[in-house]
């Protein structure tokens with residue numbers, strides 16, 4: 001398997017050059033992307049230039065990192081200087097950012113090769129990738145099915161080996177849910193662990209960048225490369241970043257894992273539940289102590305999220321007004337207001353429009369206390385549930401999503417049905433906690449994901465548990481026959 | 489005629505003598521050529537984030553002390569949302585229910 005750590009070994013041993021590797025990946029993208037639609041922009045020339053620089057660094061053996069020369073994909077919500085950044089939206093279809101996000105600067109400094117920008121639900125709002133203005137991404141395991149969202153492009157690119165690994169973003173499950181549906185590892189770090197400078201804001205109090213990888217070791221080393229304080233993001237925590245990789249092999253013996261009963265109720269597919277139960281048995285066999293716990297406010301997480309996230313989005317998306325950058329419609333409009341209206345009506349898709357309207361409403365005078373303030377209070381209760389639970393356990397184990405990947409069109413008619421596909425991942429964002437999804441089996445040849453939720457800033461324990469499980473199971477080694485999988 | 493009680497509020501705008509803008513590192517020099525003192529933050533580029541200028545806070549506290557205000561140990565910035573061409577983000581970063589200085 002072409003993991004970062006396997007490729008790094010070959011690159012540093014001189015068995016392959018970054019230029020050759022990058023050429024292979026660009027060829028594979030050219031072959032598979034017409035079927036998958038995982039990339040919106042392939043930065044071929046820039047990637048080859050990155051690769052030649054990395055090869056020079058590898059030859060000189062100067063300042064090598066596990067990422068030097070390794071080709072990485074980026075969700076198109078993270079700005080890249082000189083590479084188009086669309087956020088999956090028509091309103092930014094031709095936007096060329098004048099700067100690099102902090103995570104991109106860190107990847108570049110580490111010597112990574114940036115292959116291109118991956119498809120996503122518009123402004124990261126969606127759970128199926130059907131809300132991209134540039135067409136949906138197909139799930140490499142079955143192209144009649146959704147890859148999950150909103151980081152569907154990076155998830156499909158990693159699963160189909162169209163990159164070594166990718167960076168995604170997670171506001172309510174947007175890394176973990178597609179990771180689950182595409183059979184890869186996805187990690188949403190603690191709020192503040194990774195700088196958001198250059199991550200196009202959806203809901204600023206919930207958004208976080210994280211790794212999407214082929215195995216847990218890659219998630220650990222990629223997180224290590226991007227995490228840590230940044231003076232450009234006032235919410236980035238100024239705390240040391242542990243060496244996640246060295247923590248990995250400590251095993252799970254004696255660790256306490258809690259299983260919340262509220263996560264195993266109606267809506268959970270019985271076959272997915274069976275995979276999770278079997279994973280719990282594996283954890284026990286590996287020496288973890290598993291116990292039942294309760295997170296009593298779980299049922300309020302989805303409604304709470306769908307007040308807070310749209311409220312923040314309605315302000316964050318106000319800058320797309322046609323004045324300075326991005327799309328301007330209504331040329332010849334009779335007034336400024338008409339230009340704003342034409343630009344935003346033409347530029348935003350229906351889901352983004354829905355959420356801007358919802359958010360504007362809940363923040364409006366007279367409704368602020370009834371909706372927004374109340375939701376913030378519920379959010380505190382949800383966080384308290386977790387902190388109480390962590391007095392007794394070291395980590396919490398749940399399904400990542402209630403079902404495997406569903407078919408295109410299955411949930412587009414009813415937004416509420418779509419929103420429920422994030423029912424197990426949303427609480428983590430509301431509470432600001434780290435969460436990891438790892439492959440834990442298959443149902444009808446579709447991947448199932450297991451979620452681990454941890455204490456604030458304790459990604460190390462999550463990755464350690466995930467690694468122990470991964471080493472004891474075969475799921476992460478299975479790969480789809482991308483582009484040739486038949487609709488089932 | 490009913491007796492009316494006059495209630496008068498003053499909105500006073502002052503440009504602080506800081507070296508840089510309040511939420512980014514751009515200089516505030518007067519008379520520089522157009523579009524030379526701008527950056528991703530103050531032009532409201534997607535993904536950019538504000539970082540508060542320490543000196544601006546110090547000057548605000550000085551003004552508050554001069555006016556006999558209570559200086560808040562914890563203060564919160566809020567977004568004031570409206571559309572206008574000179575407002576790159578579509579909101580002002582302002583203060584609402586928990587300002588730095590009050591009751592002066």
Ligand SMILES: [Zn+2]
Nearest residue numbers: 512514527530
């Ligand atoms: Zn500036």
